[in-house]
Amino acid sequence: MSPIFALPLPPAEDWQAQARAARLTTAELLVRVGLTAADFPAGVVADPDFPLSVPPHYLSLIRRGDPADPLLLQVLARGEEALPQPGRLTDPLAEADYRAAPGVLRKYRSRALLIASGACAIHCRYCFRRHTDYGSVMLTRSGEAEALALIAGDPAIDEVILSGGDPLSLTDARLAALVSAIAAIPHVTTLRLHSRTFLAIPDRVTPALVDLLAGIRLNVVIVTHSNHEREISGDVSAALGRLRAAGVILLNQSVLLA
Structure with missing residues (x-):
């Protein structure tokens, strides 16, 4: 599959503007990658304590329409996160x-x-x-x-x-x-x-x-x-x-x- 459609980038000299442009809602991210929550077995979740942040450059590398894209899976909050996980630690390195x-x-x-x-x-x-x-x-x-x-x-x-x-x-x-x-x-x-x-x-x-x-x-x-x-x-x-x-x-x- 081809990469996601080109997205306008803030001026290269203003990397901070690119950082600000990284904040997306789950719905916005799904629209930009051509997917819906139904494409994921456990759905997707919104995590207000750790919201999505995907800068335009990284977003441009995600394959459109591919729910198994390895770059997408690193940034999209899927429903599996809300499932009980025995042994889960909030400070794993103590x-x-x-x-x-x-x-x-x-x-x-x-x-x-x-x-x-x-x-x-x-x-x-x-x-x-x-x-x-x-x-x-x-x-x-x-x-x-x-x-x-x-x-x-x-x-x-x-x-x-x-x-x-x-x-x-x-x-x-x-x-x-x-x-x-x-x-x-x-x-x-x-x-x-x-x-x-x-x-x-x-x-x-x-x-x-x-x-x-x-x-x-x-x-x-x-x-x-x-x-x-x-x-x-x-x-x-x-x-x-x-x-x-x-x-x-x-x-x-x-x-x-x-």
Whole structure:
């Protein structure tokens, strides 16, 4: 089947407009992919606590009229989600046990993870932080000094991980301020960012972002989250190529999906 009909994209230089355009209702998503709730054995559901978010670029990659499309199944809330599931956990990684400071998770001695943002460009139905109260665990401007002091005070920490949400939902200016503060800590040698935004909005790889990551003294590693080869579109490949040319190490983390 052919890809979904072309959708108008906001200007490439305004990736934030593309993020805002990602919010769809279940009904709107079904119309755009040429399907109805009856095409799914258990129907579909609306989840007000974790609403749909599918940026136009990612939506354009979904096969129209195919209820089994692997990209669609990652973002559409189907009726199976509402069925009882023995063993289901709202905090499967027990992250509440590793909070070292506001916005900081410390599971390993040499690493500190910062919950840099509570926002994501795309909402994946398998998200293990979908039930997180980001208002209570996210790194805030007021809590940033305490978080950085914790890292600066422990020479064993040589790697800082930016996660979320998605750290690339931050503006270039906000990200630059945070990254620069991390780079100023002498014993930190590696910065790792986990992001799915590149796949959903490849225009997020702005010249300012590339310059920022190319210009800091840290080893920069970006872990993307691609689960299917069709997510690596030409635009995504070009965006990742710009990062690689800037010296960024690119890794991928995939989810094993039923």
